[in-house]
Amino acid sequence: MGVLTEDMQRVVREQRLGFVATVCADGTPNLSPKGTTTVWDDNHLIFADICSPGTVANLTRNPAVEVNVVDPITRRGYRFKGHATIVDGGPLLERAMAFYRNTYGLSDALARRVERVVLIDVRQAAPLISPVYDTGAKEEDVVRRYVEYYEGIRRQRAETTSKAARP
Numbered sequence: 001m002g003v004l005t006e007d008m009q010r011v012v013r014e015q016r017l018g019f020v021a022t023v024c025a026d027g028t029p030n031l032s033p034k035g036t037t038t039v040w041d042d043n044h045l046i047f048a049d050i051c052s053p054g055t056v057a058n059l060t061r062n063p064a065v066e067v068n069v070v071d072p073i074t075r076r077g078y079r080f081k082g083h084a085t086i087v088d089g090g091p092l093l094e095r096a097m098a099f100y101r102n103t104y105g106l107s108d109a110l111a112r113r114v115e116r117v118v119l120i121d122v123r124q125a126a127p128l129i130s131p132v133y134d135t136g137a138k139e140e141d142v143v144r145r146y147v148e149y150y151e152g153i154r155r156q157r158a159e160t161t162s163k164a165a166r167p
């Protein structure tokens with residue numbers, strides 16, 4: 001087993017959303033979501049550059065990267081720090097694109113826009129746990145609370161939309 005434990009790999013594969021932090025030329029942070037974030041192997045994460053000019057420019061200058069992947073329902077996740085390599089051609093890009101199309105289910109429309117993928121050599125990985133668990137909360141209660149919370153939001157949105165559509 002490499003740096004990425006079984007549970008880390010499970011969470012990353014399940015969530016399909018990583019928040020990727022890079023360093024801008026002026027030293028300020030850049031953070032943006034990547035829905036193609038997934039596990040490449042026991043030591044590497046990967047995401048596809050579909051429309052990430054800032055992240056890619058930053059990584060070209062400075063490969064330092066941190067990725068956060070959190071399950072918004074269980075309020076648990078992981079943070080991964082590492083070095084990024086931009087893969088813009090060759091057999092690795094071909095393998096990655098075959099993976100995104102055939103295994104990941106990336107639509108053809110999006111896959112056509114990918115000219116490069118970013119491979120992250122993870123050097124450090126650590127858990128992220130909501131402080132709600134410090135209060136002794138059980139995971140099943142946290143899950144129930146956030147499922148209800150998100151369902152409430154969806155219900156409210158649906159009501160607002162149907163009211164707005166009334167003549």
Ligand SMILES: Cc1cc2nc3c(=O)[nH]c(=O)nc-3n(C[C@H](O)[C@H](O)[C@H](O)COP(=O)(O)O)c2cc1C
Nearest residue numbers: 030032033034035036048049050051052053054055
């Ligand atoms: C939920 C979500 C998932 C996204 N997934 C990706 C992705 O996998 N790859 C990508 O290049 N852009 C993705 N984007 C779009 C970028 O995050 C967005 O274009 C962002 O402004 C890029 O900023 P950057 O150039 O600083 O990286 C996603 C956006 C959202 C909201």
